[in-house]
Amino acid sequence: MSDYAALSVLLVDPNQSVRANLRNLLSQAGISSIDDAVSAGTAIRQINKKSYDVVLCEYDLGSTAGDSGQDGQQLLEDLRRHKLISPWTIFIMLTSEGVYSKVIGAAELTPTDYVLKPFTVDALLQRIRKAIDRRDLFMRAYQMIELGNLHKAIAECVAGEEKQPRYAADFARLRAELLAQLGELAEAEQIYQVILMTRPIAWAHLGLARCQFGQQKYLEAQQTLEALLEQNPRYMAAYDLLARTHEALGQQEAAKKILEDAVSISPHVVGRLRHLGEVAYETGDVGVAEKAFKQVVAKAKYSEFRDPEDHVRLVKTLVKKGDANQASGVVRDMERSLRSGPNVEVCRAIAAGLVQEMSGNLSGAATELTNAVNAVPGSRGLSTGLKIGLVHSCLSIKLDQQASDLMLNLMNDTESGVSMDEAVEVFEKAGRHDLAQGMGEQIKIQVDELIAxxxxxxxxxxxxxxxxxxxxxxxxxxxxxxxxxxxxxxxxxxxxxxxxxxxxxxxxxxxxxxxxxxxxxxxxxxxxxxxxxxxxxxxxxxxxx
CATH class of the missing domain: 1.25.40 (Serine Threonine Protein Phosphatase 5, Tetratricopeptide repeat)
Structure with missing residues (x-):
C-alpha cells in the first residue's frame, strides 16, 4: 500500500457522498494527498493551481454543479488541448457500463483508462498501478518532450521499442507523432505503414492519413480515411480529418455532409460544431450554420475557455440570415456574460458593428469597427480569419485607412501566416485595386529596407x-x-x-x-x-x- 502514498489525486464528481467514498477507498491505500472538484470548471481551477498524478473523473458530471454543462470527456478535451495536464498525468474515467458502451467508440481523446461502476478498492488500485507502470516506462520520453527536445524523445522511443516489446506499438506511435511535429512526415508515414503490416489498428490508419494530408496527398488521405470509417464508423477524429480533406480538394458540400454525420453520432464536441458552422456558412447553408454556432455558444458557456469569436461567428450568420433581433441579442449576451478583456472588446465591437451596418446605421458601424481595429494591438490569440473578416467589414463601409493599417499589421505579424502577396490579394478580391496598389507600395518600401x-x-x-x-x-x-x-x-x-x-x-x-x-x-x-x-x-x- 505504501507504493501509492506519494500520489496526488484529484476527484471530480458532483456527488458529495461519492467523493467521500472515493476518498475513503484511496485512504485505505495510503493516499493522503486528495483534492475534490464538483464540476469541470472547479477541476480546471484546481489543476491551474496544482499538478496531480491522477485525476479520477465521473463521466456524468450532472446538473447539480454551478457550472454544469460539460461531461468528463469534454473536461478531458479541455485539459489536453489547452495543455493543462502533462503527458504523464493519469486520467481515469469512472462510468456506468451503459454510458461506457456509448462513449468509448466516439471519444477522440481517450482517457488513460475507464473503470466501470460499481468497483472495489482492489479493482481501482489495480488500474492505477497498471497506469503508473506504463507511465514510468514512458517518463523519459515525456520529460524530453516537456523540455522541447523532440529528437531526444524520439531516441527514447526507439530504445523503448527495443527494451519493452509489450509496448513497442505505443512507443512507435509516439515516435511517429513526434516526427510529424518536426515535419518529418514521410518518415512518420513509414512507421504507421510498418505498424499496419502487422495489425489494422485504427489510430495507425488515422496517423497514416494525417501524414498523407500533411504531404498534400489528399486523394490518398481520403481513401485511407474512408476505409478506416468503413471498419470503425464511430472513430470520430477520422470524420474531422476527412472533412478537412474534402475542403482541401475544394469539395465544401462533401465536407459539410461528413461533419453533419459526425455531429449526429457525437453531438457535444465544440470544435466539430464550430467547424460545421464555418463550412455551412461558406456553402451558404445559413440554417445549419446558425444551429451549429448556437450550440457552440451554448456549450462553451460552461467551459473555462469561452472564445468570444464564437459570438462573432453567430452574429455574422444571423446578419446573413437577416435576423437583426437575434443578432442584437447575441451582442447583449456578450456584454453580459463574457469577462472583460481586449479580445472580448474586439469581438464585441465587430459584432456590434455588423448589427449596426445591417440596421443601416453606417455612422454607428464605423464607430464600432474603428473601436475594434484600435483594440486589436492589445489583443492576444485572435484568429487571422477574424482579423481578415474585420478588414472586409471596414472596406464595406469605406474605412479604407483602418482596413489598410490592419492588413499591414497582419502582414508583418509572423504568427498570422499572411504573406505579402495574400495581403494584396485581399484588396484585389474586394475590388479595391487602389488599396492593393497602396499595399504594394508599402511592401516595396519594407522589402527595400530589409534588403538594405x-x-x-x-x-x-x-x-x-x-x-x-x-x-x-x-x-x-x-x-x-x-x-x-x-x-x-x-x-x-x-x-x-x-x-x-x-x-x-x-x-x-x-x-x-x-x-x-x-x-x-x-x-x-x-x-x-x-x-x-x-x-x-x-x-x-x-x-x-
Whole structure:
C-alpha cells in the first residue's frame, strides 16, 4: 500500500457522498494527498493551481454543479488541448457500463483508462498501478518532450521499442507523432505503414492519413480515411480529418455532409460544431450554420475557455440570415456574460458593428469597427480569419485607412501566416485595386529596407545574420523578385566564405529554381547559377544532376 502514498489525486464528481467514498477507498491505500472538484470548471481551477498524478473523473458530471454543462470527456478535451495536464498525468474515467458502451467508440481523446461502476478498492488500485507502470516506462520520453527536445524523445522511443516489446506499438506511435511535429512526415508515414503490416489498428490508419494530408496527398488521405470509417464508423477524429480533406480538394458540400454525420453520432464536441458552422456558412447553408454556432455558444458557456469569436461567428450568420433581433441579442449576451478583456472588446465591437451596418446605421458601424481595429494591438490569440473578416467589414463601409493599417499589421505579424502577396490579394478580391496598389507600395518600401539592412550586415561580415534577415522576408513574401536574388546571393556568399552546408546549399538550389519558374529571363539568374557551381567546385562537391 505504501507504493501509492506519494500520489496526488484529484476527484471530480458532483456527488458529495461519492467523493467521500472515493476518498475513503484511496485512504485505505495510503493516499493522503486528495483534492475534490464538483464540476469541470472547479477541476480546471484546481489543476491551474496544482499538478496531480491522477485525476479520477465521473463521466456524468450532472446538473447539480454551478457550472454544469460539460461531461468528463469534454473536461478531458479541455485539459489536453489547452495543455493543462502533462503527458504523464493519469486520467481515469469512472462510468456506468451503459454510458461506457456509448462513449468509448466516439471519444477522440481517450482517457488513460475507464473503470466501470460499481468497483472495489482492489479493482481501482489495480488500474492505477497498471497506469503508473506504463507511465514510468514512458517518463523519459515525456520529460524530453516537456523540455522541447523532440529528437531526444524520439531516441527514447526507439530504445523503448527495443527494451519493452509489450509496448513497442505505443512507443512507435509516439515516435511517429513526434516526427510529424518536426515535419518529418514521410518518415512518420513509414512507421504507421510498418505498424499496419502487422495489425489494422485504427489510430495507425488515422496517423497514416494525417501524414498523407500533411504531404498534400489528399486523394490518398481520403481513401485511407474512408476505409478506416468503413471498419470503425464511430472513430470520430477520422470524420474531422476527412472533412478537412474534402475542403482541401475544394469539395465544401462533401465536407459539410461528413461533419453533419459526425455531429449526429457525437453531438457535444465544440470544435466539430464550430467547424460545421464555418463550412455551412461558406456553402451558404445559413440554417445549419446558425444551429451549429448556437450550440457552440451554448456549450462553451460552461467551459473555462469561452472564445468570444464564437459570438462573432453567430452574429455574422444571423446578419446573413437577416435576423437583426437575434443578432442584437447575441451582442447583449456578450456584454453580459463574457469577462472583460481586449479580445472580448474586439469581438464585441465587430459584432456590434455588423448589427449596426445591417440596421443601416453606417455612422454607428464605423464607430464600432474603428473601436475594434484600435483594440486589436492589445489583443492576444485572435484568429487571422477574424482579423481578415474585420478588414472586409471596414472596406464595406469605406474605412479604407483602418482596413489598410490592419492588413499591414497582419502582414508583418509572423504568427498570422499572411504573406505579402495574400495581403494584396485581399484588396484585389474586394475590388479595391487602389488599396492593393497602396499595399504594394508599402511592401516595396519594407522589402527595400530589409534588403538594405541585410546588405549592411553583409558589409560588416555578419553573413549568417544577413541570410536570416532575408529568409524572414521570404517567409512573408516567397515570390518577391527583389528578395529572391538578394537571399540567394547572401546564401551563396555564406557558403563560399564560411564553408559548405548541405541544407543551405539545398535552399539556394530551391530559390534558384523558384526564380527560374517565376522569371526565367531574370538578369541575375545566370550569374547566381554560375556562383553556385563555382562554390561547389571549390569544396569538391559533386554536381547535382
Amino acid at each position: 539592412h541585410a546588405a549592411e550586415l553583409r558589409s560588416h561580415g555578419d553573413l549568417r545574420a544577413a541570410v536570416d534577415t532575408l529568409n524572414a522576408g521570404l517567409r512573408k513574401a516567397p515570390g518577391n523578385m527583389a528578395l529572391l536574388p538578394a537571399a540567394t546571393s547572401a546564401i551563396l556568399k555564406q557558403l563560399d566564405d564560411l564553408g559548405w552546408e548541405a541544407p543551405l546549399a539545398e535552399q539556394a538550389l530551391f530559390l534558384l529554381e523558384r526564380m527560374r519558374r517565376l522569371e526565367p529571363d531574370h538578369p541575375s539568374l545566370e550569374t547566381l547559377q554560375a556562383q553556385y557551381q563555382h562554390t561547389q567546385r571549390k569544396y569538391g562537391i559533386s554536381a547535382v544532376a
